[in-house]
Amino acid sequence: DIQMTQSPSTLSASVGDRVTITCRASQNLNNWLAWYQHKPGKAPKLLVYKVSTLETGVPSRFSGSGSGTEFTLTITCLQPDDFATYYCQQYNSYSEYTFGQGTSVEVK
Amino acid sequence: EVQLEESGGGLVQPGESLRLSCVGTGFSFSDYWMTWVRQAPGRGLEWVANIKQDGSEKFYADSVRGRFTISRDNARNTLYLQLDYVRGDDTAIFFCARGRLGDLPLWGQGTLVTVSS
Numbered sequence: 001d002i003q004m005t006q007s008p009s010t011l012s013a014s015v016g017d018r019v020t021i022t023c024r025a026s027q028n029l030n031n032w033l034a035w036y037q038h039k040p041g042k043a044p045k046l047l048v049y050k051v052s053t054l055e056t057g058v059p060s061r062f063s064g065s066g067s068g069t070e071f072t073l074t075i076t077c078l079q080p081d082d083f084a085t086y087y088c089q090q091y092n093s094y095s096e097y098t099f100g101q102g103t104s105v106e107v108k
Numbered sequence: 109e110v111q112l113e114e115s116g117g118g119l120v121q122p123g124e125s126l127r128l129s130c131v132g133t134g135f136s137f138s139d140y141w142m143t144w145v146r147q148a149p150g151r152g153l154e155w156v157a158n159i160k161q162d163g164s165e166k167f168y169a170d171s172v173r174g175r176f177t178i179s180r181d182n183a184r185n186t187l188y189l190q191l192d193y194v195r196g197d198d199t200a201i202f203f204c205a206r207g208r209l210g211d212l213p214l215w216g217q218g219t220l221v222t223v224s225s
Contacts, residue, residue: 001170032209032210034210034211034212036153036212038153042217043203043215043216043217043218044145044153044203044205044212044215045215046211046212046213049208049209049211049213050209050211055213085152087152087153089153089155089211089212091209091210091211092210093210094141094158094160094165094167094210095158095167096155096167096169097143097155097158097210098155099145099152099153099154099155100152101152102152102153
């Protein structure tokens with residue numbers, strides 16, 4: 001089984017801040033890594049797939065990077081609508097997906 | 109409009125069964141892998157199960173294998189999740205999602221399952 005370790009679990013930030021979230025995998029993901037934004041009562045929203053490809057319609061202040069087992073999601077110039085919980089997801093095989101534990105981005 | 113809509117959630121007693129449905133509209137349902145994901149109260153997202161386009165391959169999380177069954181009816185554009193022998197820790201919002209290469213660009217709004225006596 002592939003384990004995903006996401007950090008931090010909570011992040012306090014202000015509008016305009018640069019925010020970085022990290023996800024570490026227990027084995028090489030071959031770049032099959034996605035990031036989602038989730039707000040209460042809503043459907044999760046895909047932000048980035050294949051490590052660094054921005055989903056259509058996602059603002060360019062979101063970016064993904066990394067390789068192998070270590071990945072980051074960066075939000076430059078945090079906006080009010082960005083306060084939410086963020087998850088990484090590995091999809092190295094259809095037989096098993098894994099989400100990270102989540103990072104709650106809160107108002108400082 | 110391209111969308112997914114879940115239904116079938118509700119209150120169920122421990123040990124009993126429930127079937128969730130997810131209808132896809134606005135796209136060719138039979139072209140896609142489909143996935144169930146759940147979120148327990150106060151917890152994160154948890155992958156539950158995947159099913160291939162023609163239903164020939166199915167995969168489950170260890171926590172539900174042997175109790176839950178994923179299936180699909182492409183003629184009805186509908187994905188199912190049969191929940192048997194439910195437990196208290198199955199209480200969650202269940203989401204269906206459409207896959208691409210394993211990433212999940214389209215999600216439903218979710219249906220709440222509450223397991224309680």
